[in-house]
Amino acid sequence: MNQTSPYDIVVAGGGTAGTAAAIAAARPGRRVLIIEESNCLGGISTAGCVGEWFAGITGMGDIFNGITAELTRANCAWGRFFNSEMLKIILQHQMQKSGADILFHTRVTGASVSDGSIKTVHCHNRSGFFEVPAKFVIDTTGEGDLAAYAGASFSKGDPVEGLMLHMTLVFILCDTGKPVTPYLPEGLQAIHSRSELPGLGTGGRLPDGRVYCNATKVMRHDPTDGKSLSDAEAEARMQIARIVHYMQRTSHPTYQLCASGSKIGIREGRRITGEYTLTEKDILAGVTFNDNIAVATSQIDFHSLTEPGHGGRREQVPPYGIPLRALTPKGLKNILTAGKCISGDQVAHSSYRMTPTCCMMGQSAGTAAAAAVENSVTDIRMIDVPHLQRILCENGLVLDPKGHSSFYIQE
Ligand SMILES: Cc1cc2nc3c(=O)[nH]c(=O)nc-3n(C[C@H](O)[C@H](O)[C@H](O)COP(=O)(O)OP(=O)(O)OC[C@H]3O[C@@H](n4cnc5c(N)ncnc54)[C@H](O)[C@@H]3O)c2cc1C
Numbered sequence: 186m187n188q189t190s191p192y193d194i195v196v197a198g199g200g201t202a203g204t205a206a207a208i209a210a211a212r213p214g215r216r217v218l219i220i221e222e223s224n225c226l227g228g229i230s231t232a233g234c235v236g237e238w239f240a241g242i243t244g245m246g247d248i249f250n251g252i253t254a255e256l257t258r259a260n261c262a263w264g265r266f267f268n269s270e271m272l273k274i275i276l277q278h279q280m281q282k283s284g285a286d287i288l289f290h291t292r293v294t295g296a297s298v299s300d301g302s303i304k305t306v307h308c309h310n311r312s313g314f315f316e317v318p319a320k321f322v323i324d325t326t327g328e329g330d331l332a333a334y335a336g337a338s339f340s341k342g343d344p345v346e347g348l349m350l351h352m353t354l355v356f357i358l359c360d361t362g363k364p365v366t367p368y369l370p371e372g373l374q375a376i377h378s379r380s381e382l383p384g385l386g387t388g389g390r391l392p393d394g395r396v397y398c399n400a401t402k403v404m405r406h407d408p409t410d411g412k413s414l415s416d417a418e419a420e421a422r423m424q425i426a427r428i429v430h431y432m433q434r435t436s437h438p439t440y441q442l443c444a445s446g447s448k449i450g451i452r453e454g455r456r457i458t459g460e461y462t463l464t465e466k467d468i469l470a471g472v473t474f475n476d477n478i479a480v481a482t483s484q485i486d487f488h489s490l491t492e493p494g495h496g497g498r499r500e501q502v503p504p505y506g507i508p509l510r511a512l513t514p515k516g517l518k519n520i521l522t523a524g525k526c527i528s529g530d531q532v533a534h535s536s537y538r539m540t541p542t543c544c545m546m547g548q549s550a551g552t553a554a555a556a557a558v559e560n561s562v563t564d565i566r567m568i569d570v571p572h573l574q575r576i577l578c579e580n581g582l583v584l585d586p587k588g589h590s591s592f593y594i595q596e
Pocket of ligand 1: 197198199200201202203220221222223226227228229230233235237238239240291292293294325326327328330331352353354355399449450451452523524525526538539540541543
């Protein structure tokens, strides 16, 4: 790729938000490239092995509907749970149908910015370093890498110590049908009771027989710091060994470890400061905005930052609107964020970070970027918001919070 790159829109990060953004931007005919550092689309929902929606799943837009319909057709959706491996295939298939180009195994490393506009996105892959010019970019890296590299300001963690929600390496157990010998690498401490487990219990059995374990908990690490992220991954791996050993000796004597996420799941990283910052007060009030482009339905899911288990705050909230301004980084003109890195305080983030909400935000950001390019709008603040909202509604997004139900599970 060189300076004559043919792309109108570059989407950085191919998680749920990025996938929806690229599909939405490409299908009206824009030339779109999605850049993903791993080997599949879906982010936490696939590479992270998190096969669960934790928010309402209706009114989220036709892209989300298409994904759930295909999972159902493949016999891989069970209520709010799904098969992450099949999702990789479905997302890639939908992306290829949209006409967007995919570049896997490529990391976004920086940006060239002039007069508040991103001119090129800097990347690195096996071929070396290169730049991709674009008219518009969308940051769906989860941690807000591209916006931060372009100079956007951001918040991280709690206001006192900067502690972020913990990271989790999800794993899956399979039944071997016969007793297994519990295994613990030498030198690791055995777990003897449920109260010694690091995270959320020991997991639940899926209808296909596998046991899904969202059970590791790595606290006090920073996923935007390379060394800290590496240390978190290493700690989580050893937690898996200890938890599996415990499960084999107690509840799951015939089960063996069969898979884990190809990378640790990051709940929280940078929250890029936008033209509007969603707050705890907003979400408790079920706020709505003139420029709503998505609706979040999920509860506050604020795990304890310092204690094992959940030990935090779970609280129902009414459905609330997410304004385009929360996806618009301050000081930059031709970039939107979508997904868990949008502008919010830490408590609001613990609710809107859920996957269906990220998908809806992604579809909206992609649609907005496509409209901006089509109408030669060079600053997203100048976009015709009512027109954008009409397109989104035509494409299945219910933008009025009253059209959604509140999602709450006390586990
Ligand atoms: C352990 C765990 C359990 C969870 N459980 C649930 C649940 O049960 N239900 C639910 O709805 N939500 C759950 N969540 C939250 C939800 O999964 C995520 O918040 C949501 O999926 C985030 O989507 P995203 O697209 O914003 O980010 P991600 O899924 O993180 O996608 C970001 C993508 O960008 C790529 N990327 C990052 N940086 C770069 C870069 N510099 N260059 C190129 N590519 C890059 C990543 O590889 C990734 O593919 C959970 C989260 C975790 C961590």
